[in-house]
Amino acid sequence: MKISSFEEYHQVYKHSVEQPEEFWAGIADNFHWRKKWDNVLSWNFKEPNVKWFEGAKLNITENCLDRHLDALGDKPAIIWEPNDPTEDHRILTYKQLHDKVCQFANVLKNNGVKKGDRICIYMPMLPELAIAVLACARIGAIHSVVFGGFSAQSIADRIKDAECALVITADGGFRGTKDLPLKSVIDDALVQCPSVKRVIVLTRSRTPVSMIKGRDVWWEDEIKKVETQGNPECPVEEMDAEDMLFILYTSGSTGKPKGVVHTCGGYMVYAGYTFANTFQYNPGDVYFCTADIGWITGHSYIVYGPLSQGATTLIFEGIPTYPDAGRFWDIVDKYKVNILYTAPTAIRSLMSFGLDPLKDKDLSSIKVLGSVGEPINEEAWHWFDDHIGHNKAPIVDTWWQTENGGHMITPIAGITPTKPGYATLPLPGIQPVLVDENGKEIEGNGVSGNLCIKFPWPGILRTTYGDHERGRQTYFATYENMYFTGDGCLRDEDGYYKITGRVDDVLNVSGHRIGTAEVENAINMHSSVVESAVVGYPHDIKGQGVYAFVVSPGQHGDAELNKKDIIMTVQRIIGPIAKPDKIQFVSGLPKTRSGKIMRRILRKIAEGDTSNLGDTSTLLDPSVVEEIKAGAL
Ligand code: 6R9
Numbered sequence: 001m002k003i004s005s006f007e008e009y010h011q012v013y014k015h016s017v018e019q020p021e022e023f024w025a026g027i028a029d030n031f032h033w034r035k036k037w038d039n040v041l042s043w044n045f046k047e048p049n050v051k052w053f054e055g056a057k058l059n060i061t062e063n064c065l066d067r068h069l070d071a072l073g074d075k076p077a078i079i080w081e082p083n084d085p086t087e088d089h090r091i092l093t094y095k096q097l098h099d100k101v102c103q104f105a106n107v108l109k110n111n112g113v114k115k116g117d118r119i120c121i122y123m124p125m126l127p128e129l130a131i132a133v134l135a136c137a138r139i140g141a142i143h144s145v146v147f148g149g150f151s152a153q154s155i156a157d158r159i160k161d162a163e164c165a166l167v168i169t170a171d172g173g174f175r176g177t178k179d180l181p182l183k184s185v186i187d188d189a190l191v192q193c194p195s196v197k198r199v200i201v202l203t204r205s206r207t208p209v210s211m212i213k214g215r216d217v218w219w220e221d222e223i224k225k226v227e228t229q230g231n232p233e234c235p236v237e238e239m240d241a242e243d244m245l246f247i248l249y250t251s252g253s254t255g256k257p258k259g260v261v262h263t264c265g266g267y268m269v270y271a272g273y274t275f276a277n278t279f280q281y282n283p284g285d286v287y288f289c290t291a292d293i294g295w296i297t298g299h300s301y302i303v304y305g306p307l308s309q310g311a312t313t314l315i316f317e318g319i320p321t322y323p324d325a326g327r328f329w330d331i332v333d334k335y336k337v338n339i340l341y342t343a344p345t346a347i348r349s350l351m352s353f354g355l356d357p358l359k360d361k362d363l364s365s366i367k368v369l370g371s372v373g374e375p376i377n378e379e380a381w382h383w384f385d386d387h388i389g390h391n392k393a394p395i396v397d398t399w400w401q402t403e404n405g406g407h408m409i410t411p412i413a414g415i416t417p418t419k420p421g422y423a424t425l426p427l428p429g430i431q432p433v434l435v436d437e438n439g440k441e442i443e444g445n446g447v448s449g450n451l452c453i454k455f456p457w458p459g460i461l462r463t464t465y466g467d468h469e470r471g472r473q474t475y476f477a478t479y480e481n482m483y484f485t486g487d488g489c490l491r492d493e494d495g496y497y498k499i500t501g502r503v504d505d506v507l508n509v510s511g512h513r514i515g516t517a518e519v520e521n522a523i524n525m526h527s528s529v530v531e532s533a534v535v536g537y538p539h540d541i542k543g544q545g546v547y548a549f550v551v552s553p554g555q556h557g558d559a560e561l562n563k564k565d566i567i568m569t570v571q572r573i574i575g576p577i578a579k580p581d582k583i584q585f586v587s588g589l590p591k592t593r594s595g596k597i598m599r600r601i602l603r604k605i606a607e608g609d610t611s612n613l614g615d616t617s618t619l620l621d622p623s624v625v626e627e628i629k630a631g632a633l
Pocket residue numbers: 250295296297371372373374375376397398399400401402403423485486487499500501502508511512513
C-alpha cells in the first residue's frame with residue numbers, strides 16, 4: 001500500500017486515474033472486510049450520489065483494534081500526555097485499548113444505544129475521548145464530536161440538528177491554566193434539547209457538577225456495572241460500507257454549520273491509505289498530531305488513520321505554550337517522537353518566542369514534519385525546517401478539508417520534492433482541476449483559479465446530515481460535475497499546487513473555519529446592533545483575524561464597554577473561537593443600490609490598504625466609505 005519512490009508515485013497516480021476502481025479495490029484489499037464489495041464505485045455529482053464498496057460489510061474498529069491484537073497487542077496504541085507535565089502520563093497498548101473500547105461499548109448498550117443512534121461527544125483530549133469515539137463505531141452508533149471551544153448554544157444547535165439521544169462529556173477539562181466547565185456547558189445546552197435522554201460524565205477535573213436524576217450518570221459507575229456483568233468482550237456490529245460512521249459540523253459561507261457525513265468503508269480506506277503514505281509511517285514510529293479530536297484532523301489523523309495502521313498515536317491534553325513555549329519540544333524529547341503533525345498558527349506562535357525554548361531539547365528523533373489547516377507562509381515553513389527538522393526532515397504541507405475525509409494534495413514524505421508554501425501534488429486517486437468564474441477548466445501550468453475535484457475518492461462526504469440539498473448546493477452546484485472546494489489555488493510551471501486561501505465568505509482563524517455570516521448573525525443578536533459585516537484581515541499569528549464593522553446606534557454606556565458586550569455575545573452564541581479581534585462602529589455599511597454589502601471594500605479597509613478601493617460609484621452612499629476609512633482600526 002505504501003509508495004516508495006517518486007517514480008512509483010507517478011506510475012501509481014497514472015493507474016489511479018486510468019483505472020480508479022481497480023486501483024481502489026487493490027488498496028481496500030489491505031483492510032479487513034467481513035464481506036467484500038459487490039461493486040467498487042457508483043457515482044454522479046449531479047444529485048450527488050457517491051457509493052464506494054457497495055455490498056461490503058465491515059467494522060472500522062475491527063480494523064483499528066482487533067486485527068492488530070496478535071502482532072501488536074502489547075505495543076502502545078495511545079500515549080497520553082497530560083496538560084500538567086508533573087501529572088503521570090498514560091500508555092494504552094492495543095490490547096488495553098481494545099478492552100476499554102469493548103467495555104465502554106457495553107456501557108453504551110446498557111444505556112440503550114443502538115445502531116444508527118446519534119451520540120454527541122464533548123470531551124477534553126483524553127484517551128477516553130478516543131475510546132468513546134471507537135465505542136460508538138463498534139456498535140454502529142453515529143458520533144458527532146463537538147470541539148471544546150464551542151458554546152452551549154452551538155452544542156445545542158448540533159444536538160438538535162442530529163437529534164442525538166445521548167451525550168458523552170466530562171465534569172471539566174484542563175487546557176493551560178484554564179479549567180473548562182464542560183458538564184455545566186452541556187447542562188446549559190440541554191435546556192433546549194429534549195432528544196437527549198442520557199448524559200455520561202467522565203471524571204477529570206472533579207469540579208462540582210449537577211448530576212440530574214434519571215438523566216446523568218458517571219462513566220466510572222457505568223464501567224463498574226459492566227465489570228460485574230462479567231462480559232469484557234463486545235462483538236462488533238457488522239456495518240454496510242455505506243452506513244454512516246460519523247457526522248462532523250463545519251462552517252460554510254451561509255447560515256448555520258453543516259453536518260458533514262462520512263460513511264464506514266470509504267472513509268476507513270481513505271484515512272488509512274493517506275496516513276500510511278503521506279507520513280511514510282514505519283512500525284514502531286511514535287506519531288504526534290497536535291490537533292484536537294474535535295476537528296477532522298483529529299478524527300482522521302489521531303484516531304482512525306493511525307490506529308487502522310497499527311501506529312502509536314500520541315494524544316496531548318494541553319496547549320503548546322503551557323507551562324512554557326517549549327512544551328511541544330519537551331514532548332518530542334520525552335517520547336522520541338518521529339512524526340510531528342501540527343498547524344501553521346502553532347508554528348508562528350512558537351516562532352515568536354525565539355529559539356530559547358528549544359535550548360537543550362533533543363529533537364533528533366524527528367523524521368517527518370507535517371502542516372495542516374491553512375496556508376503556511378514561507379517564513380514559518382523555513383523556521384520549521386531549520387529549527388525543528390534541522391533540514392533533515394521532509395515537511396508535508398497537507399491540503400484537505402472536513403468534507404474530504406483525508407489528505408488530498410500533499411507531498412509524500414521523503415518522496416515528493418517539496419517547495420515552501422506548496423501542497424505540491426495530488427495523492428493517487430485525486431484529480432484536481434482549476435476552473436475560471438464560468439466553470440471552464442483552465443489547463444496547462446503557470447495558471448490559477450478555483451480548485452475543484454472532478455472524480456470521487458473514497459473519503460468524499462456523502463451528504464450533509466438531514467439536508468442533502470444543502471450539500472448539493474454548497475459543493476456540487478457551483479460547477480457542473482465537479483466538487484467545489486471553496487479554495488483558490490495556483491498551479492506553477494512544474495505542475496505544483498499552492499493553495500491561496502478561501503474564495504468564499506469563510507474565514508480561517510488559527511486553522512479554524514468560521515463563516516462570516518455566522519459571526520454576523522451572532523453580533524446582530526446583541527440588543528444595540530442594527531447590522532454588521534465581518535471580514536478577515538491578515539494576522540501575524542492566527543493567519544486571519546476577525547474584523548467586524550458594526551452599526552449600533554442605541555449604545556448603552558461607552559463604546560469600549562459596548563465592544564466587550566458584543567464580544568461576549570459572540571462567545572455565547574458561537575464560542576470563544578469566533579470572537580472578533582477588532583470592532584469598528586460605523587454609521588452605515590457600504591451597500592450597492594440593490595442593498596448588497598460591498599465586502600471587497602471592507603476587506604481592503606480591514607487589510608489597511610485604502611489606497612485603491614476600486615470603483616465605488618455604484619454605492620448607494622459613497623460618503624460612508626470615507627467615514628469608515630477614517631475610523632479604521
Ligand atoms: C483539514 C482541515 C479546510 C480549509 C481548506 C483550506 C484550509 C487546510 C491547508 C489549507 C492551505 C493547507 N486548509 N489545509 N490551506 N494549505 N495545507 O483543515 O479541514 O477545518 O475543514 O478546513 O482549510 O482553506 O478549505 P477544515
